[in-house]
Amino acid sequence: MDLRFGDSKPTDDERAAVDGLLGPPGSSWEGADRSDADLRWARGGRAARDRRDLLLPGLHAINDRIGWISEGALDYLCRRLTVPPAEAYGVATFYALFSVRPRPATVLHVCTDLACAAAGAGGLCAGAEERLGPGSGVSVQRSPCLGLCERAPAALAVKAGDPVRTAVAAPATVRDAVLAASAPDSAPEEPSAAAAVPQCGDPSLTLLRRVGVVDPASLDDYRAHGGYTALRRAFALGPAGVIREVTDSGLAGRGGAAFPTGRKWQATAAQPDRPHYLVCNADESEPGTFKDRVLMEGDPYALVEAMTVAAYATGAHKGYLYLRGEYPRAQRRLEHALAQARARGFLGEDVLGTGYAFDIEIRRGAGAYICGEETALFNSIEGYRGEPRSKPPFPVEKGLFGKPTVENNVETLVNVLPILTMGAPAYAAIGTGASTGPKLFCVSGSVARPGVYELPFGATLGELLELAGVRAGLRAVLLGGAAGGFVRADELDIPLTFEGTREAGTTLGSGVVMAFDGTVPLPRLLLRIAEFFRDESCGQCVPCRVGTVRQEEALHRIAERSGAAAAGDVALLREVGRTMRDASICGLGQTAWNAVESAIDRLGAYE
Structure with missing residues (x-):
């Protein structure tokens, strides 16, 4: 692709997709028909550059309408936003859900990650590829985790158009996957979110108590089951009081780092630089993780309320909900919840008549595990490649758009609601002294x-595991x-x-x-983990970029060898793993060796 503005023209559909997001172009500088006035001065350049953060939504708009991003479409979007085409090309090629090469309008993503691989995803892929061969109008793509692990093996069909249509088949047979791809509107309806909660209806639940009990589309039903009680108490306590409650509760981040939430909120609230931003990280892409999806699908208003509480406590008036691109049903549920909350005064210029202004915007990810790292997520929202930033400065000082930002994942935020309704001491009494709630x-x-x-x-x-019914062996x-x-x-x-x-x-x-029982081949499982990290490395730092490739190569060689020959590659794996852990910029490279190391040391994987 030519990385300069060229002569390629967008089709009418491509132009309509971009204009539907950005509005009609104001001058020929933005792609409108040329006029004499446009030859005298450039207008709107600064304002267009301020909209750089709309690059990712613009790429989604084109990809959703057409199924891929052509040179003409990318060129037009770049003119509208005054983004250099080389930079936009770098962004478009960063994400797995986009394509800059022609492909069929329908794409069937078949998960080949850990849970699905163990459930027969290989056979599902082969069968789907055989049934949907050339000429079918469907592209079959082997995909990393789709966040549907409780219904493995899983497939997601996306049919481009206006509007884009999606269908999920999980657990999928070859027939189910082909039907979802061939006729998304005729595919069987997905099970409710409650189907993913075996404890559904248990009155002792705290975070999941409304899933399967409350209509996720009804704001009134949510309020009838305690909804917005926490926000009203937050307004009564004031921002400092809310932060004190969260701090006293001992709540630690649920995304993996376990950083104290109260300390993060306090550090953000204390920053004099304005504005402050709130970002909800709903891009759970860790293979095997799907809890945030269940919360968003089954109790979307809880997340909206929790984000409002967090924003009020930290002095933010704008929130971004960064949502996995592979979660179409969660997107629909959240968009409906946000619209209802705005219409009823729970979001907007005057939340609950208190004079506090706050609103939430959904930003869709596009298939990049690295965007689960907070600073990579900020870059993604801002319209850049989702690569991590060096720290310090930390996000509480300079985060999204260079401003103080608090970032939490869905589960962490939803925990704030019971903290405020039951009080910090009662919440802290749940669990242990160091791990509360x-x-x-x-x-x-x-x-x-x-x-x-x-x-x-x-x-x-x-x-x-006893609750889940672990199988023999x-x-x-x-x-x-x-x-x-x-x-x-x-x-x-x-x-x-x-x-x-x-x-x-x-x-x-x-x-x-x-x-995993004895029927799952452990070496193949480890190789899939290595493939995952190789694919998902952003390539910014050498230890991760090179190390993940070397790790996969060594595991391939070990699978073909034994004895002393394999021992040499195990030693190499340890050296590469230590280097990645010590020298990588972010958590992806630092943890890419963990599972392989534990399988060698604790399970004797290659003995």
Whole structure:
């Protein structure tokens, strides 16, 4: 593709897709028909540059309408936003859901990650590719985790058009996947979010108590079940009072880093630079993670309320909800919830008549695991490649658009509601002294009842697997997803707390618990993890860019060798792994070796 403005012209549909987002062009500088006035001066350049953050939504608009992004379409979008085509091309090619080469209007994404691979995704892919061959009008793509691990194997069909149509097949047979791709409107309706919650209806639940009980489309039903009680108490306490409650509760981030939420909020609120921003990280892309999807689909108003509380406490008036591009149903539910909240005065210029102004904008991701890292997420929203930034400065000082920003994931934010309704002491009494409150766990793999489980911190791994109905012949459990670590089947007494897993030499991560029995080939599983990190590395830093490739190459060689020959590659793996852990810029490279190391040391994977 020519990386300068060229002579390629957008089609009428491509132009309509961009204009539908940005409005009609104001001058020939933006792509309108040329006039004499335009030859005298350039108008609107500064204003257009201020809209750089609309690059990602613009790429989505084109990709949704056409199915791919042509040179003419990209050129037109660049003119509208005054973005250099080389930079826009770099952004468009960064994301897995976009294509800058012609492809059919319908794409069938078939998950080949850990849970789906163990459930037969390889056969599903082969069958779909055979049935949907050349001439079918469908492109079959092998995809990383789609966040549907409780219904593995999974497939997502996306049919471009106005509007774009999607269909999910999970658990999918070849017939289901072909039907979803061929006729998305005729595909079977997805199970409700409650189907992913085996404890649904249990009155002792805190975070999941409304999922499957409340109509996710009804604001009145949400309010009838305690909705917006927390926000009213927040207004009564004031920003400092809310932060004090969250701090006293001991709430730690649920995304994996476990940073104290109250400290993060306090640090952001104290910054004199304005404006402040709130970002909800709903881009859960860790293989095996789907809890945030279940919350957003089953209780969307809770997230809207929690974001409003967090913004009020930290002095933000604009919030961004960065949502996984592979979650179309969550997007529809949240868009409806936001519209209802605005119409009823729960969002907007005067929230609940208090004079506080706050609104939320959804920004869709486009298939990049690295955007789960907070600074990479900021770059993505701003219209740049989703590459992590060096820290310091930290986001609480200079985050989104260079302003103080608080970033939390969905589960962390939703925990704020019970903190305010029951009070910090009561919340802190749940769990343990160092890991307070309830925790959501995503259980999948070799269990009878996969799904999202809510337990107080301190329950053991064995107790959780007993609830899920672990199958006979358990060989290993992966905690924390691809970035986590394996434990043996005789280590089920590990307490599920931040400190308990740390003492056991593993990690809790975001709450992924994947069980594997003896039918799952461990070397193939490790190779898939290595492939995942190689694909998802942004390539910005050498240790990760090179190390993830070398790790995969070594695992390929080990699979073909044994004895002394394999021992040399294991030693190389350790050296590469240590280098990635010590020298990578962000958590992706720092954790890319964890699962392989634990499989070698705890499971004897290559003995």
